[in-house]
Amino acid sequence: GESVGLHLPTLSVQEGDNSIINCAYSNSASDYFIWYKQESGKGPQFIIDIRSNMDKRQGQRVTVLLNKTVKHLSLQIAATQPGDSAVYFCAENIAEYGNKLVFGAGTILRVKS
Amino acid sequence: SAVISQKPSRDICQRGTSLTIQCQVDSQVTMMFWYRQQPGQSLTLIATANQGSEATYESGFVIDKFPISRPNLTFSTLTVSNMSPEDSSIYLCSVAPNTGELFFGEGSRLTVL
Numbered sequence: 001g002e003s004v005g006l007h008l009p010t011l012s013v014q015e016g017d018n019s020i021i022n023c024a025y026s027n028s029a030s031d032y033f034i035w036y037k038q039e040s041g042k043g044p045q046f047i048i049d050i051r052s053n054m055d056k057r058q059g060q061r062v063t064v065l066l067n068k069t070v071k072h073l074s075l076q077i078a079a080t081q082p083g084d085s086a087v088y089f090c091a092e093n094i095a096e097y098g099n100k101l102v103f104g105a106g107t108i109l110r111v112k113s
Numbered sequence: 114s115a116v117i118s119q120k121p122s123r124d125i126c127q128r129g130t131s132l133t134i135q136c137q138v139d140s141q142v143t144m145m146f147w148y149r150q151q152p153g154q155s156l157t158l159i160a161t162a163n164q165g166s167e168a169t170y171e172s173g174f175v176i177d178k179f180p181i182s183r184p185n186l187t188f189s190t191l192t193v194s195n196m197s198p199e200d201s202s203i204y205l206c207s208v209a210p211n212t213g214e215l216f217f218g219e220g221s222r223l224t225v226l
Contacts, residue, residue, distance in 0.1 A: 008154075034215070041219075043117075043207075043219045043220045044217045046214055049214060089156065100158055100161065
């Protein structure tokens, strides 16, 4: 299907290597962050989240790091697999704005076999 | 979690016509959100739809162009009115049943000729 990531930055990694996808967020009042994965022709799928009172959270093969000082979020994927190829978006939530999520620009991850 | 169904999944429309997108959720939710994803770009919030009240639109989106209905706690529609080629996008319905994490439908991919 048509890719939704035609104009987005691309990260290419070798299968089995670790991937790090970065995101800068805009609002210091953001209190909740989510990483989404979007495969071609599909809606975004939740990967992992983190609240602002934490600086690290781990899931299965994924880790999210939050640096509030510089307003930076990263997603680390261990042992990247071909099925990880997708567009990845970070999203920030500001509770006082009614829990609306604001999405970052997105990064295309391409996994080379 | 929540399962979201959107119709149509894709359509090709003529300039000047209007199209209504339906969103059905498998559970009752207070807030439903409509996002737009233009080709090669990230997701932008159009409006928040609460049952029993007028939708709340984000800056740059107006009710005349994107009328929304929310007749009950499991259903919403978004109409894209008087379409132009610039409206060619993926339109995504989402819900946040537990406050925070957003679940998305697969999206409705519109092409306007």
